[in-house]
Amino acid sequence: xxxxxxxxxxxxxxxxxxxxxxxxxxxxxxxxxxxxxxxxxxxxxxxxxxxxxxxxxxxxxxxxxxxxxxxxxxxxxxxxxxxxxxxxxxxxxxxxxxxxxxxxxxxxxxxxxxxxxxxxxxxxxxxxxxxxxxxxxxxxxxxxxxxxxxxxxxxxxxxxxxxxxxxxxxxxxxxxxxxxxxxxxxxxxxxxxxxxxxxxxxxxxxxxxxxxxxxxxxxxxxxxxxxxxxxxxxxxxxxxxxxxxxxxxxxxxxxxxxxxxxxxxxxxxxxxxxxxxxxxxxxxxxxxxxxxxxxxxxxxxxxxxxxxxxxxxxxxxxxxxxxxxxxxxxxxxxxxxxxxxxxxxxxxxxxxxxxxxxxxxxxxxxxxxxxxxxxxxxxxxxxxxxxxxxxxxxxxxxxxxxxxxxxxxxxxxxxxxxxxxxxxxxxxxxxxxxxxxxxxxxxxxxxxxxxxxxxxxxxxxxxxxxxxxxxxxxxxxxxxxxxxxxxxxxxxxxxxxxxxxxxxxxxxxxxxxxxxxxxxxxxxxxxxxxxxxxxxxxxxxxxxxxxxxxxxxxxxxxxxxxxxxxxxxxxxxxxxxxxxxxxxxxxxxxxxxxxxxxxxxxxxxxxxxxxxxxxxxxxxxxxxxxxxxxxxxxxxxxxxxxxxxxxxxxxxxxxxxxxxxxxxxxxxxxxxxxxxxxxxxxxxxxxxxxxxxxxxxxxx
Ligand SMILES: [Zn+2]
Numbered sequence: 213x214x215x216x217x218x219x220x221x222x223x224x225x226x227x228x229x230x231x232x233x234x235x236x237x238x239x240x241x242x243x244x245x246x247x248x249x250x251x252x253x254x255x256x257x258x259x260x261x262x263x264x265x266x267x268x269x270x271x272x273x274x275x276x277x278x279x280x281x282x283x284x285x286x287x288x289x290x291x292x293x294x295x296x297x298x299x300x301x302x303x304x305x306x307x308x309x310x311x312x313x314x315x316x317x318x319x320x321x322x323x324x325x326x327x328x329x330x331x332x333x334x335x336x337x338x339x340x341x342x343x344x345x346x347x348x349x350x351x352x353x354x355x356x357x358x359x360x361x362x363x364x365x366x367x368x369x370x371x372x373x374x375x376x377x378x379x380x381x382x383x384x385x386x387x388x389x390x391x392x393x394x395x396x397x398x399x400x401x402x403x404x405x406x407x408x409x410x411x412x413x414x415x416x417x418x419x420x421x422x423x424x425x426x427x428x429x430x431x432x433x434x435x436x437x438x439x440x441x442x443x444x445x446x447x448x449x450x451x452x453x454x455x456x457x458x459x460x461x462x463x464x465x466x467x468x469x470x471x472x473x474x475x476x477x478x479x480x481x482x483x484x485x486x487x488x489x490x491x492x493x494x495x496x497x498x499x500x501x502x503x504x505x506x507x508x509x510x511x512x513x514x515x516x517x518x519x520x521x522x523x524x525x526x527x528x529x530x531x532x533x534x535x536x537x538x539x540x541x542x543x544x545x546x547x548x549x550x551x552x553x554x555x556x557x558x559x560x561x562x563x564x565x566x567x568x569x570x571x572x573x574x575x576x577x578x579x580x581x582x583x584x585x586x587x588x589x590x591x592x593x594x595x596x597x598x599x600x601x602x603x604x605x606x607x608x609x610x611x612x613x614x615x616x617x618x619x620x621x622x623x624x625x626x627x628x629x630x631x632x633x634x635x636x637x638x639x640x641x642x643x644x645x646x647x648x649x650x651x652x653x654x655x656x657x658x659x660x661x662x663x664x665x666x667x668x669x670x671x672x673x674x675x676x677x678x679x680x681x682x683x684x685x686x687x688x689x690x691x692x693x694x695x696x697x698x699x700x701x702x703x704x705x706x707x708x709x710x711x712x713x714x715x716x717x718x719x720x721x722x723x724x725x726x727x728x729x730x731x732x733x734x735x736x737x738x739x740x741x742x743x744x745x746x747x748x749x750x751x752x753x754x755x756x757x758x759x760x761x762x763x764x765x766x767x768x769x770x771x772x773x774x775x776x777x778x779x780x781x782x783x784x785x786x787x788x789x790x791x792x793x794x795x796x797x798x799x800x801x802x803x804x805x806x807x808x809x810x811x812x813x814x815x816x817x818x819x820x821x822x823x824x825x826x827x828x829x830x831x832x833x834x835x836x837x838x839x840x841x842x843x844x845x846x847x848x849x850x851x852x853x854x855x856x857x858x859x860x861x862x863x864x865x866x867x868x869x870x871x872x873x874x875x876x877x878x879x880x881x882x883x884x885x886x887x888x889x890x891x892x893x894x895x896x897x898x899x900x901x902x903x904x905x906x907x908x909x910x911x912x
Contacts, residue, residue: 238319238325238328239312239315239316239319242312242315242319242328242332243308243309243312245332246308246311246312246332246336247304247305247308249336250304250307250308251301251304253340254300254304254561257356257561258558258561260355260356261355261356261560264355286550286822286823286824286826287824287826288549288550288822288823288824288825288826288827289549289550289551289822289826291826292547292549292550292551292555292579292826293551293554293555296551296555296577296579299576299577300561300563300564303563303564303567303576304563307339307563310339310381311335311336311339313381313384313385313388314335314339314377314380314381314384315328315331315332315335315384316384316387316388317380317383317384317387318331318335319331320387335380338373338376338377339377341359341364341373342370342373342374342377343562343563343566344356344358344359344364344562345359345364345365345366345369345370345373346370346374346562346566347562347565347566348360348362348364348365349365349366349367349370350565350566351565351588351589351625352365352625352626352627353587353588353623353624353625353626353627354560354562354565354588354589355560355588356560356561356562385399422605422665422666423603423604423605423606423609423665423666423667423669424605424606424666425666425669425670426607426608426670427670428518428519428520428608428670429608429670429671429672429732430608430609430610430611430667430668430670430671430672431515431520431608431609431610431611431671431672431758431762432609432610432611432613432662432667432671432672432673432674433484433611433612433613433673433674433676433754434613434615434655434658434673434674434675434676435481435484435612435613435614435615435676435677435678436457436614436615436618436651436655436675436676436677436727437477437528437614437615437616437617437618437619437677437678437679438618438619438644438677438678438679438680438681438714439457439618439648439651439677439680439726439727440677440680440681440722440725441470441677441680441725441726441727442722442725443645443648444457444458444461444727445458445461445462446458446461446462446466446744453645453648453649453652454648454649454651454652455652456652456653456655456656456659457652457655457656457675460655460659460675460729460731461675461729462742463731463738463740463742464675464729464730464731464738464740464742465729465730465731465740465741465742465743465744465745465778465780465781466727466728466729466743466744466745467728467729467730467745467747467749467753467778468744468745468746468747468749469725469746469747469748469749469847469867470676470725470726470727470728470748470749470750470751470753471724471725471726471748471749471750471751471791471793471847472677472678472679472680472724472726472750472751472793473489473490473750473751473752473792473793473794474490474496474679474715474793474794474795474796475678475679475680475714475715475716475723475724475793475795475796476497476498476531476678476679476714476715476796477498477531477532477614477616477619477678477679478495478497478498478499478500478531478532478533478534479495479496479497479498479500479715479796480678480679480726480751481532481534481612481614481678482495482505482534483495483750483751483752483775484612484676484678484751484752484754484755485509485511485512485534485538485612485755486506486509486510486511486752486755487511487752487753487754487755487756487759487773487774487775488752488771488773488774488775489752489774489792489894490794491794491894491895491897491898492506492771492774493505493506493771494506496794496835496839496842497796497797497830497835497838498531498532498796499531499533499820499828499829499830500829500830500835501829501830501831501832501835502533502537502829503832504832504835506771507537507538507539508539508770509538509539510766510767510770511755511758511759511764512538512539512540512610513539513767514759514762514764515610515758515762516539516541518608518762519607519608520607520608520609520610521541521542521603521604521607521608521609521610522539522540522541522542522610523540523541523542523543523544523599523602523603523609523610523611523612523613524538524540524542524543524544524612524613525543525544525545525595525598525599525602525611525612525613525614526544526545526613526614526616527545527546527582527583527584527590527595527614527615527616527617528545528546528583528584528585528616528619529545529546529547529548529552529583530548530552530553530585532614533548533827535548542602544582544598544599544602545582545583545595546578546579546580546581546582546583546585547578547579548827549579549825549826549827549828550822550826550827550828551579551826552579552583552585553585555577555579555580556579556580556583556585556586559577559580559586560588564577564580565588565589568580568581568586568589569589569591569594582594582595582598584616584617584619585616587621587623587624587625588623588625589625590617590624590625591625592615592617592650592651592653592654592657593654593657595615595654596654596657596658596661597661599611599613599658600658600661600662600665600667603665603667605665609667613658614678615651615654615655615658617647617650617651617654618644618647618648618651618681620640620713622640622643622644622646622647623643624647624650628643628646638683638684638685640683640712641683641685644681644683663736666736668733668736669733669734669735669736670733670734671732671733672730672731672732672733672758672761673730673731673732673733674728674729674730674754675727675728675729675730675731676726676727676728676729676751676754677726677727678726678751679714679715679723679724679726680714680722680723680724680725680726681713681714681722681723682710682711682712682713682714682716682717682720682722682723683712683722684710684711684712685722688710688720688721688722689709689710689870690709690710690719690721690865690870690871690872691870691871691872692871692872692873693866693869693871693872693873696873696878696879696880707719707861707863707872707874709872711723715795715796715797716795716796716797717795717843718793718794718795718843718844718845718852718854719843719854719863719865719872721852721865721867721870724793724845726751728749728751728753728754728778730757730778741780741781743781745778745779745780745781745783747779747787747789748787748789748790748791748847748848748849749778749789749791750775750791750792752773752774752775753775753776753777753778754775754778755773755775756773756775756776756777757775757777757778759773759777760777776789787849789848790846790847790848790887790890790891790894791846791847791848792844792845792846792847792891792894793844793845793846793847794842794843794844794845795842795843795844796842797819797838797841819831819834819838820834836901837901839898839901839902840857840901840902840903841857841903842857843855843856843857844891844895844898844906845891846887846888846890846891846894847867848883848886848887848890849883850866850867850868850869851864851865851866851867851882851883851884851887852864852865852867853865853875853884853887853888853891855891855905855906855909855910856905857903857905857906858903858905859905860876860905860908860909861874861875861876862874862875862876862884862888862909863875864878864882864884866882888909888910891910892909892910892911895910
C-alpha cells in the first residue's frame with residue numbers, strides 16, 4: 213500500500229514536471245509565434261501604406277532630400293538606420309514578451325493545446341486592437357488610423373481595454389514570480405527604483421523653475437517659418453488668422469518692409485546670427501558644406517563672454533544644421549542627418565507613434581522626437597516645454613528658437629476641417645492659413661511659458677520670419693508696366709514673375725518679404741513704444757542691433773556687419789538704405805504644389821552627398837556652380853532691381869505699384885543706375901562664379 217502510494221505520488225510528481233515542461237516549451241513557442249506575427253504585421257502595414265499613399269515612402273524621402281542609393285554607403289547614415297531598426301525590433305520583442313507573459317495565467321487553466329492557442333489568439337487580437345485604437349485616437353492622421361471614427365477609437369473604450377490588459381499582465385507576472393521568492397523581491401525592487409524615474413520624467417515636462425533676476429536682459433529671437441506679413445492684421449489681414457501674434461505685434465515696434473537675405477531657412481538664420489549677407493558669411497544655400505561657411509558667430513562669442521547661455525532650438529532640422537558647432541551651448545530639436553527623411557517616411561507604425569511623444573523617445577527615436585517634419589505625431593506643446601526647460605535659470609539666456617509648423621507640407625497631427633466659405637481652390641494656401649492658426653497658438657503658449665518662468669522680467673524679444681511663401685495668388689502677381697515700357701504681352705508671358713515656395717524667385721515679392729518686430733519686456737510687461745517703423749530693413753539688422761544694445765565691440769579678426777542697428781520709431785532713416793536679396797537654386801519642382809520627385813531628382817540629385825557623420829551637404833563643386841544660377845536683387849525705396857542668371861534683361865520692379873518692366877525698354881526716372889552700381893559692388897566677389905550676362909551687365 214505504502215509502495216503503491218509512493219508510486220502514485222511519483223507519477224503525480226512526474227506528471228506535474230511534464231506539465232511544467234510542456235507549459236515552458238509552449239510559452240517559448242508562444243513568444244516566438246507572437247514576435248513573428250508582430251514583425252509580419254509591420255511588413256503588411258508598410259505595404260498597406262505604400263498602397264494607399266500616392267507616393268511611396270522612399271520616393272518621397274528621395275524627393276525631400278535627394279538621396280541616391282550610392283549615398284547609402286555613408287557610415288553615419290547606416291548606423292542611424294541600424295539603430296532605428298534595432299529599436300523597432302526591441303520594442304516589438306518587449307511587446308511580444310508582455311503578450312506571452314499575459315498568456316501564462318490562462319495557459320495554467322487548461323492542458324489542452326487548442327484552448328491555449330485560442331487564448332493566445334484572443335489576447336494577441338485584444339493587444340492589437342488596443343494599439344490600433346490608441347493610435348487612431350491620439351494620431352488620427354496616421355495612415356494606420358484605420359479605427360478612426362469607429363467606437364474603437366474612443367477614449368473610454370481604450371481606457372477600459374488598456375486597464376484590463378495591464379491588469380492581466382501584472383497578475384500573470386505576480387503569479388509567475390511569487391513562487392520564486394528571490395526573483396519576486398528583485399523585480400519588486402527594480403519596479404520600486406524605476407517608479408521615481410518614470411514619475412520624474414513625466415513631471416519634468418510640467419516643472420516650472422523661476423529664473424533669478426539678472427541685470428543683463430534675456431535676448432530671445434523667435435522665428436516663425438514662412439510667415440507672410442500680409443497674413444497679419446497690421447497689413448490688413450483677418451485678425452482671426454493669428455489673433456495672438458497680432459496682439460503681440462500691437463505691443464511691438466514693427467519694422468515695415470523687411471527682407472530676408474535669401475528665402476531659405478538656414479541662409480536666413482545665418483544672416484540673423486552673423487549680421488552679414490550670404491556673400492560675406494559664405495552660407496549661400498541650405499545644406500552648405502560647413503568648410504565653405506564662416507562658422508564663427510561673434511554675437512554668440514560676445515554673449516557667452518558676458519555669462520549668457522546660448523541656445524538654438526528648432527523643431528525641423530532637415531534643411532538647417534545650426535548646432536553646437538556654431539558656438540551654441542545647447543541645440544534643441546530632432547537629430548540632424550540624412551536618416552531623418554527616411555525614418556520619418558517609414559515611421560508611421562502604431563507602436564512607434566505611441567512611443568514618440570514619451571520622454572524616452574529622446575533616446576529611442578532621436579530623429580522623430582519633437583520633429584515637426586514627422587507631422588503625424590508632432591506635438592507643439594512638447595517642443596515648447598523642451599525649449600523652456602532648456603533655459604538657464606541662474607544666468608541670462610540668449611535663445612534663438614524657430615517654429616516650423618508653417619513649412620511645407622502643411623500637415624498636422626489632427627485633421628483640418630474644411631471651411632467652404634474660405635476655400636478658393638488653392639489647397640496649399642488654404643492649409644497654410646490653417647497652420648498659421650496652429651503656430652499662433654504655439655507662439656502664444658510659448659510666450660506665456662516664458663512669462664510664467666520669469667524669463668520676461670528683463671528681456672529683449674525679436675519676433676521674425678525667415679522667408680515668405682509663394683502660392684501663385686492673383687493678388688501677388690506683378691503686372692507689366694505698359695506706361696513706362698514699350699514691351700508687349702508676349703514677353704510678359706515669358707518672364708516668370710511668380711513661383712511656388714520660397715527662395716525660388718526674387719520677383720515673387722511675397723517670398724522675400726518677412727516679419728521683423730521687437731519688444732522690450734520689464735517685469736513681464738512690454739515697456740517699449742509700439743508702432744510701425746517705416747523704411748527698408750533686412751534680417752541681418754538683428755545682430756548689429758543686439759551689439760549696439762549690449763555695447764559689444766567686434767574683435768579685430770571679425771568681419772564687419774553688413775546690417776545696421778534697428779532704429780526707434782520716428783527716427784528718420786533718410787531712405788537711402790539698399791537691401792540685397794539673392795535667390796536659392798531655381799528649382800521649381802521641390803516647392804511645387806505636388807512634388808514631382810523624378811523632376812526634383814533629375815534637377816538636383818547630383819548636387820548632394822552624405823558625409824560620414826550621416827549629414828547631407830551640398831557637394832562643394834556643385835555649391836560653386838550653383839552660385840552661377842542665382843538671381844540677385846537690390847531694393848531701394850519703392851524699387852527692386854533684379855539680375856537674372858540666364859537673361860540679358862535687367863528687371864525693374866515698382867514694389868508699391870506691383871508692376872515690372874525690363875530695363876532695356878524702360879523710359880521712366882527710377883534711380884536704377886545707383887541701384888545697379890550698388891548691387892554690382894555688393895556681388896563683386898562673385899565675379900568668377902557669375903553668369904556672363906550678369907558680369908556684362910555689371911561691366912566687370
Ligand atoms: Zn524656412
